[in-house]
Amino acid sequence: MSVTPQDLLKGLEKPPLWKTLGVFDVLWALLVLAGAVFSWLRYGASMDDYEAAILLASGLALIALGWAWKPLRVLTLMVAALSLFAIWRYGDSLKLADSDFFLRFLVSGQSAVMWMSALFIAATAAYFIALFMRSEFIGRVAAAMTWSAVAMGLTGLMVRWRESYLMGSDIGHIPVSNLYEVFILFSLLTALIYLYYEGRYRTRALGGFVLLVISAAVTFLLWYAWSRGADRIQPLVPALQSYWMKIHVPANFIGYGAFALAAMVGVAWLVRDRAVRRHPHGFIASRLPEAGELDDLMYKAVALGFAFFTVATILGALWAAEAWGGYWSWDPKETWALIVWLNYAAWLHMRLTRGWRGAPMAWWAVIGLFVTLFAFLGVNMFLSGLHSYGEL
Amino acid sequence: MKPSASRHSRQLSAAAVLFEFLGSMNLAITLLVAIAVASVVGTVLQQNQPYQDYLIKFGPFWFDVFKRLGLYNVYGSAWFMAILAFLVLSTSICILRHTPNMLREMRNYRLNVQRRSLASFHLRREWETTMPAAEVQRLLGGWLSARGYRYRTREAEDQRVMAAMKGRFSKLGYFFTHIAIVVICVGALFDGNLPLRLREAAGKLKPETRDLPAAEVPAISRLPVDNPSFRGSVSIPEGSSANVVFLRLREGYLVQPLPFTVEVKDFRIEHYATGQPKSFESDLVIRDPQREAPLERTIAVNHPLIYRGYAIYQSSFSDGGSGLHIAAWPLRPAAGEAQRIEGKVFENSTLQTAQGPMTLEFTDFRLFNINPVPDREGHRRHKNFGPSFSFKLRNATGQAREYENYMSPVEFQGRRYVLTGMRTSPAEPFRYLHIPVDDRGSVQRFLRFNAMLYDGERVRKAAEDATDRSFERLGVNRPEVRGDVVRSMQRLVERFRTGGFGAVAALVDERVPADQREQVTEAYIKVLRTILGELYLELLDTEGVHTGQGAGDAERLFLRDAVAAIDALGAYGSPFYLQLTGYDFVQASGLEITRAPGKNVVYFGFALLTVGVFLMFYVSSRRMWFWIERRNGVTRVLAAGMGSRHPHDFEREFSLLSERLGQHWKVLEGG
Numbered sequence A: 001m002s003v004t005p006q007d008l009l010k011g012l013e014k015p016p017l018w019k020t021l022g023v024f025d026v027l028w029a030l031l032v033l034a035g036a037v038f039s040w041l042r043y044g045a046s047m048d049d050y051e052a053a054i055l056l057a058s059g060l061a062l063i064a065l066g067w068a069w070k071p072l073r074v075l076t077l078m079v080a081a082l083s084l085f086a087i088w089r090y091g092d093s094l095k096l097a098d099s100d101f102f103l104r105f106l107v108s109g110q111s112a113v114m115w116m117s118a119l120f121i122a123a124t125a126a127y128f129i130a131l132f133m134r135s136e137f138i139g140r141v142a143a144a145m146t147w148s149a150v151a152m153g154l155t156g157l158m159v160r161w162r163e164s165y166l167m168g169s170d171i172g173h174i175p176v177s178n179l180y181e182v183f184i185l186f187s188l189l190t191a192l193i194y195l196y197y198e199g200r201y202r203t204r205a206l207g208g209f210v211l212l213v214i215s216a217a218v219t220f221l222l223w224y225a226w227s228r229g230a231d232r233i234q235p236l237v238p239a240l241q242s243y244w245m246k247i248h249v250p251a252n253f254i255g256y257g258a259f260a261l262a263a264m265v266g267v268a269w270l271v272r273d274r275a276v277r278r279h280p281h282g283f284i285a286s287r288l289p290e291a292g293e294l295d296d297l298m299y300k301a302v303a304l305g306f307a308f309f310t311v312a313t314i315l316g317a318l319w320a321a322e323a324w325g326g327y328w329s330w331d332p333k334e335t336w337a338l339i340v341w342l343n344y345a346a347w348l349h350m351r352l353t354r355g356w357r358g359a360p361m362a363w364w365a366v367i368g369l370f371v372t373l374f375a376f377l378g379v380n381m382f383l384s385g386l387h388s389y390g391e392l
Numbered sequence B: 001m002k003p004s005a006s007r008h009s010r011q012l013s014a015a016a017v018l019f020e021f022l023g024s025m026n027l028a029i030t031l032l033v034a035i036a037v038a039s040v041v042g043t044v045l046q047q048n049q050p051y052q053d054y055l056i057k058f059g060p061f062w063f064d065v066f067k068r069l070g071l072y073n074v075y076g077s078a079w080f081m082a083i084l085a086f087l088v089l090s091t092s093i094c095i096l097r098h099t100p101n102m103l104r105e106m107r108n109y110r111l112n113v114q115r116r117s118l119a120s121f122h123l124r125r126e127w128e129t130t131m132p133a134a135e136v137q138r139l140l141g142g143w144l145s146a147r148g149y150r151y152r153t154r155e156a157e158d159q160r161v162m163a164a165m166k167g168r169f170s171k172l173g174y175f176f177t178h179i180a181i182v183v184i185c186v187g188a189l190f191d192g193n194l195p196l197r198l199r200e201a202a203g204k205l206k207p208e209t210r211d212l213p214a215a216e217v218p219a220i221s222r223l224p225v226d227n228p229s230f231r232g233s234v235s236i237p238e239g240s241s242a243n244v245v246f247l248r249l250r251e252g253y254l255v256q257p258l259p260f261t262v263e264v265k266d267f268r269i270e271h272y273a274t275g276q277p278k279s280f281e282s283d284l285v286i287r288d289p290q291r292e293a294p295l296e297r298t299i300a301v302n303h304p305l306i307y308r309g310y311a312i313y314q315s316s317f318s319d320g321g322s323g324l325h326i327a328a329w330p331l332r333p334a335a336g337e338a339q340r341i342e343g344k345v346f347e348n349s350t351l352q353t354a355q356g357p358m359t360l361e362f363t364d365f366r367l368f369n370i371n372p373v374p375d376r377e378g379h380r381r382h383k384n385f386g387p388s389f390s391f392k393l394r395n396a397t398g399q400a401r402e403y404e405n406y407m408s409p410v411e412f413q414g415r416r417y418v419l420t421g422m423r424t425s426p427a428e429p430f431r432y433l434h435i436p437v438d439d440r441g442s443v444q445r446f447l448r449f450n451a452m453l454y455d456g457e458r459v460r461k462a463a464e465d466a467t468d469r470s471f472e473r474l475g476v477n478r479p480e481v482r483g484d485v486v487r488s489m490q491r492l493v494e495r496f497r498t499g500g501f502g503a504v505a506a507l508v509d510e511r512v513p514a515d516q517r518e519q520v521t522e523a524y525i526k527v528l529r530t531i532l533g534e535l536y537l538e539l540l541d542t543e544g545v546h547t548g549q550g551a552g553d554a555e556r557l558f559l560r561d562a563v564a565a566i567d568a569l570g571a572y573g574s575p576f577y578l579q580l581t582g583y584d585f586v587q588a589s590g591l592e593i594t595r596a597p598g599k600n601v602v603y604f605g606f607a608l609l610t611v612g613v614f615l616m617f618y619v620s621s622r623r624m625w626f627w628i629e630r631r632n633g634v635t636r637v638l639a640a641g642m643g644s645r646h647p648h649d650f651e652r653e654f655s656l657l658s659e660r661l662g663q664h665w666k667v668l669e670g671g
């Protein structure tokens, strides 16, 4: 026997996270903490206790995320560098947005979002080209474009945050307060969740499908900005002036993003299924991941979405208790959140306890996205209620 | 078997079947879907509107059907409550049925598994190696620990079984999630209006539908002070106080007394530089017999006051009875001076008109009116239109029209108008009459112009002048028709001032054959415009406006706007224009006061739900077995396992292990 029993299974262990940390991980933690401390020293005076707690929690979450998913660190550093650059270019005057070269063409809130939009649309095309041409290189380009789009979008939000304070200290607020801003957030989060699974499953074949939804969101965003001037920063109505908004809205959009991912994986499943039945050894069948894997990914996305949507709805209830006098008022937006939630609960039960797989689940995930879309957009357009959030 | 025993066993099995049914997945999914569908209905059909609105929308037949179905208050209806109750029941039974098993499972390594059953697993692999069994056991044990499994071993002479598991708390996730649903529903039941409805069903409570002061509401519509849970609202004018709140219930309301008094000292709205509201705040004083000194607190949106388990929220604001100083200018007939009226919001006054007295009901006053207006690029901008007041004008037969008058002029496309809106029913939007104002921003010029149309002498003179001038221009000299022409011109003006151009057209329709109407109408309107222009020049003259070169652009546009406004007066319907000349602003703060003892239970349920969901999804429970046999100097190892929640991840783990072992050990086919 050439190997000792100890060596035989070497490398297969799964040590606890803290045992795997290296120098870079420690540096990362220190850097994030330094950033958080800096923010606190600088802006702590205008934060209430809850906001300080949110800052701390976000810092810790970012550290953990960076440890668990290394590419996130590069992204964070890029976004931080670009945002600080923009903030530095601005100085104290919003007027520079039109005159400063870098701001105007690269990193003002609005320009960065334009870059994000362009990159997302280009990445969609690139992912499909990579799929059809079976080109590893183009696939890598598509992924790089998606990462860059996320970086630009996040930078756009960060800079927009700063811009709102430059407009007036009482106007400043986190940019998750209207439909325009949350569409950016939706695009970003959907892309990030997708990129995570792209790494985990080592396949770029789904990129085009998922980015189709993002491209649709981006198209809406551009239309909304150009035709309605929605990109203008507006002060917050009193109902939205709460720290709850800072956590409720992002949690919601992690949910929406994950549901969108699940739906598009469902579409890929259906496309593949159809193709396989026609040409079992055809082109699509050979390029998309196998059905079981898609099924698994779809479940993971729904589970992630369900978990965060649960949290978001609970946070919404806590906020409502503070703002409207009751944790549940059957307001249309609330009610539709419940409908979305029940829908996915039923989906999960069918899968887990009934063992449903494949076509019905894929169709259901796609329909689920439409239900979600109604909760997110339709309610604002067609139903009136207490939510003072983004009318069209 | 004796018949009684057999009946007994049949009963038992019926109960078991019921139990089975109530805890079944099919029922659970059906209930989830039913709640979702009912909720959709509740959002698509606006809830808790006045019955009158539904009646108009659906007509008497469907109104009644929907009312019986409880669709106007879906979430409070008996059938919706019943579905929720079934969900709670079904979930509870589900928990009862599954939990004991799951708890047992959590602790059970299933060490006494049969080799036969392992061999039938979907994920399994078998190898042969010369490595001694004890060493294999140590090797696999090390791997299991390094992967986070806990395991137990059973050893016999020539065989060892290792049973491992990981993520067993995933099962607790099931328990937490589902018990959370029960906890939340039960907690919410405390806070919902079920107790109230029960009391109503028992005949101990009846909503009041008349508009009475709180003190006069009869006992049957009052709730006890110690009512543990309610959600009511009250509007308190600045400087006043209240010790009750009102609960809306279908077509009426209930009165809920409070054990303390709330006074609103001051209510404030702050605005951003752009004019949008920035904050709503009330300075409250709580007077409570249990306290020595009053409690003073400021509340704002998102910052309620919690006092003795009562939560007091800033929820709205309204007028608190502002004083209004009004000048009522006669429009039709437009003669005489203004009537001066002193009014108060929510009070009534009387307006003397030619048709007798009309009741003037003041309904609202607003200091700011921030309205969206398109800017030059077509984007919406917000603009303050200034103070406005609303009133209803009711005639002797009880019919009313609703008006909304702005105090200051507003600019549209470079010209300024005062706006007065009118509607005949609350279901309609206001239609606005634009009255042009003169250089000083006053409606006086318009009123004077309108009054001139009622000045018979002046109209006759203007008609004569116009006739003479046109006769002269055309070279006509027929004194015998002059009188007729002048009279028909006067008639045109009379028609116009009461009914606008529409009345002029009607006049033509009465007198002229169809094929000439268009031509004649055109001629009439031209003549009419000439006289109106004539009168207008005269007016400018008396105002001292220099018109030597003809009227300027501004004056011409004013005439056009004034004519358009008079044209619309017929539809406007009020014989007076009510001008707001001053006001004493008093606001009322709208408070929502609630008591929700179930809240903490619900929040506890939220915590359980959150923990449960994450445990369930992110703690993946896995089991593995290794069956190790030593025979003839060869060790045979059978590995099998399953991962419940994320089978793919488990498969990867399993295949990594088996690949590695396969590199060193001999893989047995069929294993």
Ligand code: HEM
Binding pocket: A306, A345, A348, A349, A351, A352, A353, B023, B024, B025, B028, B032, B087, B090, B091, B092, B094, B095, B098, B170, B171, B174, B177, B178, B181, B613, B616, B617, B645
């Ligand atoms: C509003 C009601 C309910 C919600 C939100 C809910 C939620 C969930 C969720 C999120 C899961 C996890 C699914 C997965 O991991 O893929 C689950 C599992 C499950 N649910 Fe429910 N559930 C509800 C009602 C019920 C009822 C009424 C029953 C009983 C009939 C039930 C039986 C189960 C069972 C047996 C599992 C599988 C647990 C396991 O094997 O680990 N659920 N539920």
